[in-house]
Amino acid sequence: xxxxxxxxxxxxMACGSAAAPPEEATTSSPxxxxxxxxxxxxxxxxxPDGYEVADLTGPVTPTxxxxxxxxxxxxxxxxxxxxxxxxxxxxxxxxxxxxxxxIVYAVVAATTAGLDPAVAASCxxxxxxxxxxxxxxxxxxAPAIESAETVAMATATTIVVEGGTETHSHADTVTAYLDGxxxxxxxxxDPGSPHPQLGADFADELIVKTVVALRS
Numbered sequence: 001x002x003x004x005x006x007x008x009x010x011x012x013m014a015c016g017s018a019a020a021p022p023e024e025a026t027t028s029s030p031x032x033x034x035x036x037x038x039x040x041x042x043x044x045x046x047x048p049d050g051y052e053v054a055d056l057t058g059p060v061t062p063t064x065x066x067x068x069x070x071x072x073x074x075x076x077x078x079x080x081x082x083x084x085x086x087x088x089x090x091x092x093x094x095x096x097x098x099x100x101x102x103i104v105y106a107v108v109a110a111t112t113a114g115l116d117p118a119v120a121a122s123c124x125x126x127x128x129x130x131x132x133x134x135x136x137x138x139x140x141x142a143p144a145i146e147s148a149e150t151v152a153m154a155t156a157t158t159i160v161v162e163g164g165t166e167t168h169s170h171a172d173t174v175t176a177y178l179d180g181x182x183x184x185x186x187x188x189x190d191p192g193s194p195h196p197q198l199g200a201d202f203a204d205e206l207i208v209k210t211v212v213a214l215r216s
C-alpha cells in the first residue's frame with residue numbers, strides 16, 4: 001500500500017511540474033521607407049488655424065528661406081551642405097503656410113546624398129553671409145525618426161537694408177534624410193512680433209508627421 005501511494009505521489013508531482021508550452025514569438029512590422037513625395041500635402045492641415053497655405057514651386061533650400069540669396073558663403077565652408085542639401089531641383093514638392101505665428105515651409109526633394117555625421121559633429125556653431133545678410137547657425141537637438149538621419153538648426157539672421165536699418169529674423173529647420181529623398185521643415189519667425197511665435201517644438205513635430213505622411 002505504501003509503495004502504491006508513493007507511486008501516485010510521484011505521478012502527481014510530475015504532472016504539476018510539467019513545463020508550460022512556449023509562447024509564440026511576436027514580431028513587429030518593419031517601417032516602410034518607400035517615399036511618395038506627393039503625400040507631403042497630407043500635413044498641410046497641421047498648421048495653426050487661420051494660416052494661409054500655398055504650393056511651393058521651383059528649387060527651395062533652407063538658405064533661401066533664411067534670407068540668403070546666391071551666392072552665399074559658409075564659415076567654415078564644410079558646414080554649408082547642412083543648409084543646402086544636394087537635390088534634384090525638378091523633383092521639389094512642398095508648401096508654405098503663413099500666419100501671425102510665422103511662416104512654415106515643408107519641402108521634399110530627391111537626393112543621392114545623406115547626412116555626413118562628421119560634418120554635423122564639427123558644425124555645432126557656424127555662420128552664413130550673402131550680400132547684406134549675415135547669420136549664425138546653431139545645431140540643436142533633432143527628433144529621432146526610425147530609418148532616417150536627422151539634423152536640426154536654429155538660425156538668427158540680420159539683414160542691413162537701405163539707410164543702415166537692420167531687420168532680424170529667426171528660423172528653426174529640421175531635416176530628415178530618407179531613402180533617396182531629403183525632407184525639411186523650416187519655421188521662420190519675427191523676434192520683434194507682438195504675437196506669440198511658433199517654436200522649434202512645432203518644427204520637430206511637423207517633420208515627424210511629414211515623414212510619416214511621405215511613407216504612408
